[in-house]
Amino acid sequence: MALDKPYLDIPGTTIFDADQARRGYHLNQFCMSLMKAENRARFKANERAYLDEWPMTEDQKQAVLARDLNRCIALGGNIYFLAKIGATDGRSFQQMAGSMTGMTEQEYRDMMLAGGRSVEGNRHVGEDGDAQAHRQPQGRAGGQRA
């Protein structure tokens, strides 16, 4: 029987459920290894070689190398664990979160200072809020709009 997923109609949002936890197990394990300073140093010295020590898929490794957090999440990453990569790079949680929206760091920071992302149009898929698929990317960091 398929898992019940009553959250799939929330836009721009991935719930870390059993399917994600299974898909991303080794990716997340790699991330957790970065809690140790010596592992952070080894990863920084040769990212590819360090990633090759983990039974991750090639797609997962490429997503990590590209620091594409949305892709990492699609491939089973959990933001709490992925945040260890950002920390290894010296990036704040806000910088990491912002990178998933297509906004520049300044654009995202300004949005938060102005009260954060609005709930309007962002509760259900099919509305017209800025987190909806048809409104991506949201800022200048995302390049040309499709």
Next chain:
Amino acid sequence: MATILGAVTTSHVPAIGGAIARKLQQDPYWKPFFDGYPAAREWVASVRPDIVVAFYNDHGLQFFLDKMPTFAVGAAPEYRHADEGWGIPTVPAFRGDPEFSWHVIEQLVADEFDVTTCQEMLVDHAFTVPMSLLWPDTVDWPVRVLPIAINTVQYPFPSPRRCYRLGQAVGRAIEAWDRDARVLVLGTGGLSHQLDGERAGYINKRFDLMCMEELVRDPEALARFSTVDLVREAGVQGVELVMWLAARGALTGAVSKVHSNYHIPISNTAAGLLVLENRTKAAPARAAA
């Protein structure tokens, strides 16, 4: 007899730990947040707790995807913080009270909460940041602690109602302890925030303020929300409201608000603080010990 003094519920954003270490309390970005805490500290000092029971969610320091307990209760003589990999400084170890822990565990299991028991337990920023907010610059924590971790990492999460009921069971267990102890309850996390995806940065001020009001007045109303309701209204990490509900559940007497603060943003988060006093009929909270 153990007395439940009240509860402090507060956000636990890791960046707060960094801001404390760098002494940014007067920085314009941080000031509206930190200014909420002196009143909370004054109240805590006035009620003189000697035990803190804290509901919090671990983010991978202690529990990973290999084994993920829904509810985990500390039973250790000591709880240490450790490097979480994101540069926030570690804090001194906390003293536990294994006798108290095992009493609570026995009562919880008798009450049909089949918890995971932990004789060794690392505590992460979700535990340490609120403790540092209540006792800044401490080198020796003035309280013993009982950490209770609730899974909000890997779905399915325990429902808001279940967490509220857990809190109620913990409250009954505390009151059933036949020692003189003055117990403060802590609930950490929230309020609305989302850290990932195209909806990152999501904040719902109206919902947060409603929750802060209802938590005092009618927590059962909040306990009727589903996990998915909380994600939809308050963001993926907004589900941390369940820690506030558990803390509120542990207040068995008449509850009144002492103090609150609400500020947007800290990093990606709407930061909330609520101080609640619990008055039991048998032993008024402010009575001399």
